[in-house]
Amino acid sequence: MPELPEVETLLRTLLPFLPSQPIISTEVLHEKIIRPLTSAEFDQALLNKRIVEAERRGKYLLLNLEPEGKLLIHLRMTGQLFYKKANGQALEVPHTHIKLGFANGDSLEYADVRRFGLVTYYHDKIEDKGYLNLGPEPLSDDFTAEYLWTQAKRRKTCPIKSFLLDQKVIAGLGNIYADEVLFRSKINPKMAASKLTKNQAETLVAAIKKVLAEAIVLRGSSMSDYLDANRQRGSYQDKWRIYQRDGDMCLRCGNEILKTKIGGRSSHYCPFCQPMRKRPGNKLIIGLTGGIATGKSTVVEMLREIGAEIVDADEISRNLTNKEEAVQEHIITMFGEEYRGLAGGLDRRKLGDLIFQNKAAREKLNNFLHPQIVMRMQDRIREYMENKTDHPLILDIPLLFEAELEAMADLIWLVYADEDIQISRLLSRDNLSLKQAEMRLNAQIPIEDKKELSDFIIDNTGTLEETEEQVWELYQRHGYKIMI
Numbered sequence: 001m002p003e004l005p006e007v008e009t010l011l012r013t014l015l016p017f018l019p020s021q022p023i024i025s026t027e028v029l030h031e032k033i034i035r036p037l038t039s040a041e042f043d044q045a046l047l048n049k050r051i052v053e054a055e056r057r058g059k060y061l062l063l064n065l066e067p068e069g070k071l072l073i074h075l076r077m078t079g080q081l082f083y084k085k086a087n088g089q090a091l092e093v094p095h096t097h098i099k100l101g102f103a104n105g106d107s108l109e110y111a112d113v114r115r116f117g118l119v120t121y122y123h124d125k126i127e128d129k130g131y132l133n134l135g136p137e138p139l140s141d142d143f144t145a146e147y148l149w150t151q152a153k154r155r156k157t158c159p160i161k162s163f164l165l166d167q168k169v170i171a172g173l174g175n176i177y178a179d180e181v182l183f184r185s186k187i188n189p190k191m192a193a194s195k196l197t198k199n200q201a202e203t204l205v206a207a208i209k210k211v212l213a214e215a216i217v218l219r220g221s222s223m224s225d226y227l228d229a230n231r232q233r234g235s236y237q238d239k240w241r242i243y244q245r246d247g248d249m250c251l252r253c254g255n256e257i258l259k260t261k262i263g264g265r266s267s268h269y270c271p272f273c274q275p276m277r278k279r280p281g282n283k284l285i286i287g288l289t290g291g292i293a294t295g296k297s298t299v300v301e302m303l304r305e306i307g308a309e310i311v312d313a314d315e316i317s318r319n320l321t322n323k324e325e326a327v328q329e330h331i332i333t334m335f336g337e338e339y340r341g342l343a344g345g346l347d348r349r350k351l352g353d354l355i356f357q358n359k360a361a362r363e364k365l366n367n368f369l370h371p372q373i374v375m376r377m378q379d380r381i382r383e384y385m386e387n388k389t390d391h392p393l394i395l396d397i398p399l400l401f402e403a404e405l406e407a408m409a410d411l412i413w414l415v416y417a418d419e420d421i422q423i424s425r426l427l428s429r430d431n432l433s434l435k436q437a438e439m440r441l442n443a444q445i446p447i448e449d450k451k452e453l454s455d456f457i458i459d460n461t462g463t464l465e466e467t468e469e470q471v472w473e474l475y476q477r478h479g480y481k482i483m484i
């Protein structure tokens with residue numbers, strides 16, 4: 001069912017076609033969708049009018065007409081609204097129930113396999129109850145933690161999941177995004193809304209704004225039916241961390257994701273990450289990353305000194321091939337007995353030579369090692385979540401974005417230095433030529449792109465003291481004490 005990001009995308013793809021030419025014909029193949037008007041009344045109401053503006057409110061799309069009137073559209077389960085150019089390729093969409101023909105031969109059409117949607121004409125005042133009772137827009141400034149917490153307190157036994165789906169509380173959130181934001185906020189979907197703490201409300205509101213904004217950038221989620229006004233699919237379904245992933249491993253902790261019914265709606269959650277009773281202490285998993293030569297290891301040391309716990313992905317990787325016999329044996333089986341050293345274990349130098357020269361071998365090794373590293377990090381995450389200490393867990397992952405491990409962390413901190421500094425450090429520190437330095441930089445996602453993807457930036461272009469000041473400030477901002 002299309003939710004806020006999908007309807008927002010539909011709106012954005014429709015706007016370039018507005019204002020429209022005058023409507024010169026209408027065709028209604030299923031009257032239930034335009035109720036309470038009949039086809040004849042609908043035709044009379046729309047003829048010779050133009051659609052001049054469009055706006056979204058919650059999951060509703062509102063088309064304003066000139067000289068007067070408006071069309072209120074709700075796609076419900078399977079509705080699709082799309083714009084057809086007269087000179088475009090002739091595509092006949094099955095289940096097209098409504099066609100508005102414009103003077104230039106273009107048309108705006110509505111198709112709905114299950115016919116639950118609405119395309120309602122209002123001459124002036126909108127009378128749709130659902131529309132009139134909508135709560136605040138989650139991406140607006142009216143939608144605050146204070147607001148959500150106050151509303152939640154009033155719902156004695158209502159599960160938080162059902163509370164989030166109530167359009168009177170928040171306009172536009174549906175099943176997909178409610179599951180996603182609860183996972184990110186580590187809140188069990190069955191928890192009574194009235195138990196929401198102020199801190200949880202803060203986390204939840206931040207997650208709602210973030211997830212919806214990310215989904216809009218990726219043009220929404222397309223399962224089977226959702227398409228924008230140009231009949232293009234969205235791609236946020238590739239980013240789902242919890243929705244419809246039941247039976248799969250949790251991307252954060254590695255436990256199995258479960259599915260249950262809450263208020264008649266399927267709900268997906270991780271019982272470990274989203275326990276019914278909140279675990280004690282201030283627990284935060286921070287993914288720390290950077291670009292090549294941005295000075296991430298300096299920041300890691302600063303964090304270690306003030307009491308943070310560090311999980312070092314590179315060290316895990318080294319230990320796997322160095323110390324774990326089963327892993328070594330597996331690699332020897334993959335590459336052949338000639339990679340067995342004199343001592344009986346893996347000949348790391350020989351393997352190193354191979355993967356340095358041979359891209360396919362490198363990928364083969366990475367495809368095996370990568371999930372192993374993730375599993376070891378997840379072991380550390382579960383241990384951290386269960387123990388009683390009160391410090392953040394830092395996942396030190398150089399290629400966090402490249403390896404698509406964002407979901408493991410609650411927040412992502414980026415150690416930043418601009419490209420000129422990266423290059424000059426590579427030249428002086430690693431003795432590389434300019435060309436070699438640029439090649440290394442080009443092998444990674446550009447640092448400016450990583451900046452966009454991160455929650456906090458630690459600017460490491462100044463002095464060590466300036467960097468330390470930022471690290472300490474950030475650390476304390478999340479409620480941790482500096483331990484020295």
Ligand SMILES: [Zn+2]
Pocket residue numbers: 250251252253254255270271272273274
């Ligand atoms: Zn989990």
